[in-house]
């Protein structure tokens with residue numbers, strides 16, 4: 001069968017393998033049958049709403065959380081399974097936390113050297129120098145954490161975690177205490193540093209934009225289960241179920257029915273041509289996922305829609321539009337085309353990846 005997904009990289013060597021893991025707090029199963037793998041040098045994210053199990057999985061990989069089923073291996077060495085829990089300090093896995101967790105009584109340089117205590121001081125100095133340069137903190141090496149900004153403290157935490165050359169770095173919402181602009185800048189900077197050092201990482205976040213910009217692959221979790229592990233493009237354009245479609249990005253489901261050709265769907269916006277045959281009989285009711293970038297203005301013809309809401313975001317404005325039957329769609333339009341609330345616009349669809357889900361009666 002043809003695949004509409006962009007393929008994941010398959011040639012790289014597997015670093016981390018998480019297989020069918022289950023975690024419980026007393027009798028509560030909070031992570032169930034979760035499997036994924038991380039290749040050497042890849043940067044991944046675990047994304048999902050609060051309480052879906054992201055941190056528990058990260059803690060299981062770090063060695064702070066036991067498994068009740070499944071196993072975790074790093075470079076083919078088993079780290080965890082129900083009767084085995086290798087201690088965190090023996091895993092060669094680094095961690096960066098949301099609250100930085102720096103040692104307040106140690107200078108920036110001494111924080112960075114903390115994990116290198118058993119190495120000769122010349123080696124410690126040379127690693128610290130390189131990392132201080134990399135995170136651009138060479139000029140504050142002798143300051144203490146309370147003398148640094150939040151962004152600087154998080155850079156120190158990153159350098160400290162990188163100092164022992166971990167096989168894998170785990171990042172637990174490391175940017176969430178920073179303001180939006182800094183958060184975006186630092187996350188991209190950290191990505192560049194990890195790529196330069198060829199260190200694999202897993203980021204936990206509930207921020208989709210952050211996960212997409214930071215990661216090669218993203219795992220979307222819901223209710224303790226992995227819904228989809230994929231590249232960001234596929235999560236957005238090829239969600240594997242409604243839960244993923246709902247969580248990822250804006251957009252609306254528009255009711256439709258499968259046409260006589262099973263790659264077409266008849267909707268209020270006309271008959272939409274999909275890029276695949278759908279697995280339902282002609283006439284079957286479906287919901288079509290339309291992302292805001294699937295809706296475009298139509299200079300000739302098109303369907304009339306009324307502006308209900310608008311959210312300005314600089315270069316583009318996200319409009320919520322109501323159709324004659326009362327159904328709603330969202331459209332991301334260039335912000336120089338400024339429409340007023342209640343104004344009528346003519347729209348049509350331009351969707352490459354037309355995703356539909358069967359509509360239950």
Ligand SMILES: Nc1ncnc2c1ncn2[C@@H]1O[C@H](COP(=O)(O)OP(=O)(O)OP(=O)(O)O)[C@@H](O)[C@H]1O
Pocket residue numbers: 025030048049050051052053054055056057206
């Ligand atoms: N120590 C604990 N004891 C009992 N239940 C816990 C414990 N830690 C987490 N849980 C529960 O396990 C579930 C998963 O929690 P987890 O912290 O992994 O979620 P999360 O996706 O990281 O959430 P958030 O984004 O809010 O940090 C939640 O229902 C949570 O209440």
